[in-house]
Amino acid sequence: xxxxxxxxxxxKVAFQEAVIQGLAQDKGLYFPEQIIxxxxxxxxxxxxxxxxxxxxxxxxxxxxxxxxxxxxxxxxEDTLCFDFPLVEVEQNIYALELYHGPTMAFKDVGARxxxxxxxxxxxxxxxxxxxxxxxxxxxxxxxVASGFLGVSGVEVVILYPSGKVSxxxxxxxxxxxxxxxxxxxxxxxxxxxxxxxxxxxxxxxxHKNLTSAxxxxxxxxxxxxxxxxxxxKALKKQNKPLVIACPSGNFGNICAGIxxxxxxxxxxxxxxxxxxxxxxPRFLENGKYDPxxxxxxxxxxxxxxxxxxxIRIQELYANDLKAFENDFSAFAFTDEATQEAMKSxxxxxxxxxxxxxxxxxxxxxxxxxxxxxxxxxFLETAHPIKFLDIVTPVLNIQLQVPKQIESVLNKxxxxxKISSYEDLxxxxxxxx
Ligand SMILES: *Cc1c(COP(=O)(O)O)cnc(C)c1O
Numbered sequence: 001x002x003x004x005x006x007x008x009x010x011x012k013v014a015f016q017e018a019v020i021q022g023l024a025q026d027k028g029l030y031f032p033e034q035i036i037x038x039x040x041x042x043x044x045x046x047x048x049x050x051x052x053x054x055x056x057x058x059x060x061x062x063x064x065x066x067x068x069x070x071x072x073x074x075x076x077e078d079t080l081c082f083d084f085p086l087v088e089v090e091q092n093i094y095a096l097e098l099y100h101g102p103t104m105a106f107k108d109v110g111a112r113x114x115x116x117x118x119x120x121x122x123x124x125x126x127x128x129x130x131x132x133x134x135x136x137x138x139x140x141x142x143x144v145a146s147g148f149l150g151v152s153g154v155e156v157v158i159l160y161p162s163g164k165v166s167x168x169x170x171x172x173x174x175x176x177x178x179x180x181x182x183x184x185x186x187x188x189x190x191x192x193x194x195x196x197x198x199x200x201x202x203x204x205x206x207h208k209n210l211t212s213a214x215x216x217x218x219x220x221x222x223x224x225x226x227x228x229x230x231x232x233k234a235l236k237k238q239n240k241p242l243v244i245a246c247p248s249g250n251f252g253n254i255c256a257g258i259x260x261x262x263x264x265x266x267x268x269x270x271x272x273x274x275x276x277x278x279x280x281p282r283f284l285e286n287g288k289y290d291p292x293x294x295x296x297x298x299x300x301x302x303x304x305x306x307x308x309x310x311i312r313i314q315e316l317y318a319n320d321l322k323a324f325e326n327d328f329s330a331f332a333f334t335d336e337a338t339q340e341a342m343k344s345x346x347x348x349x350x351x352x353x354x355x356x357x358x359x360x361x362x363x364x365x366x367x368x369x370x371x372x373x374x375x376x377x378f379l380e381t382a383h384p385i386k387f388l389d390i391v392t393p394v395l396n397i398q399l400q401v402p403k404q405i406e407s408v409l410n411k412x413x414x415x416x417k418i419s420s421y422e423d424l425x426x427x428x429x430x431x432x
Pocket of ligand 1: 105106107138139140215247248249250251252253254301302356381382
């Protein structure tokens with residue numbers, strides 16, 4: 001399997017190179033040359049298969065011979081070391097809880113998978129280190145820090161917007177030490193992402209072997225396909241059209257869902273639900289892609305003004321606008337609507353949704369209104385404890401602190417403050 005750049009001005013590469021490079025030389029995102037649907041026999045027997053078996057079938061063609069199948073199976077088993085419960089919230093509406101991993105956000109899966117792939121690629125090298133450079137709007141940083149902690153031959157540098165991530169999120173990415181460094185940026189997530197993109201293209205930093213652990217990296221992005229298969233496995237016997245709503249920021253997760261559909265997974269409709277950072281909902285309304293600077297909201301992991309992965313979704317539907325409109329809706333919701341949804345979900349169903357999940361729920365409700373025969377799933381992308389500062393006052397409840405979170409609460413935050421690209425460059429050049 002080869003990957004091409006969506007800017008069409010760089011050589012095609014195999015999985016290993018695409019993972020190590022992150023972004024193609026022409027600044028384009030990598031995209032697989034082929035997507036071969038899975039067999040009918042696979043879907044017929046999906047309920048008898050373990051999550052790890054399903055994941056292997058789903059991702060093998062994308063890895064190709066870059067990693068031997070036996071190693072890939074081990075990587076997948078290590079990656080999926082926790083559950084993905086599907087919880088019935090109200091009649092015909094389910095939450096797929098993706099937050100039971102080590103950092104309690106759905107990004108654990110992509111981060112753990114990518115870290116293990118890089119560790120495999122580095123196993124025979126002893127001098128030439130890779131540096132993983134990542135911008136975070138909140139959850140990526142913690143997931144990447146935890147996923148890559150102690151991986152030999154890999155230095156991790158995380159950029160996060162100062163004052164715009166929650167206390168727990170900040171602790172998860174600033175307290176681990178070892179091969180993890182946190183840079184606290186005076187700016188927004190988009191500023192962090194721009195700096196990271198610039199660094200990848202900077203000739204002076206070539207020797208650092210920089211790669212990205214954002215969902216622009218195929219090893220972070222593609223494993224997210226697994227969730228959609230897990231949801232289908234759990235709901236298949238109900239035999240109803242399936243609508244899945246993804247709370248969306250950089251649009252990596254929902255794009256992975258659409259990839260899953262291309263592999264043959266019967267999902268009737270996708271809903272991208274955003275906060276007021278509504279570049280994609282506006283695009284669907286007026287056909288203009290007009291990115292704006294990001295606005296801070298209570299669902300901060302989705303405060304993205306220019307979602308990187310939307311171009312991959314456009315590629316998936318390049319020749320078929322009709323199919324796109326059939327398969328895909330997008331809606332934006334304010335913080336007020338999100339808080340109202342959190343309250344009503346709790347009051348009516350005793351389910352605690354954090355702000356991102358609540359945005360997903362709102363998007364789902366919009367579409368289900370017109371298709372009563374369907375089953376809806378919204379992705380719960382983070383544990384409510386990660387958004388304690390919002391969940392506690394809105395729902396007026398005390399949350400129990402899970403053990404994964406307790407372990408970082410008393411650790412000291414360590415970060416380096418930067419305010420410009422030059423600061424980042426100086427830091428990287430002086431890093432040993
Ligand atoms: C990253 C994140 C999202 C958005 O996912 P994308 O793949 O960037 O669209 C939603 N919710 C939470 C909690 C996240 O951490």
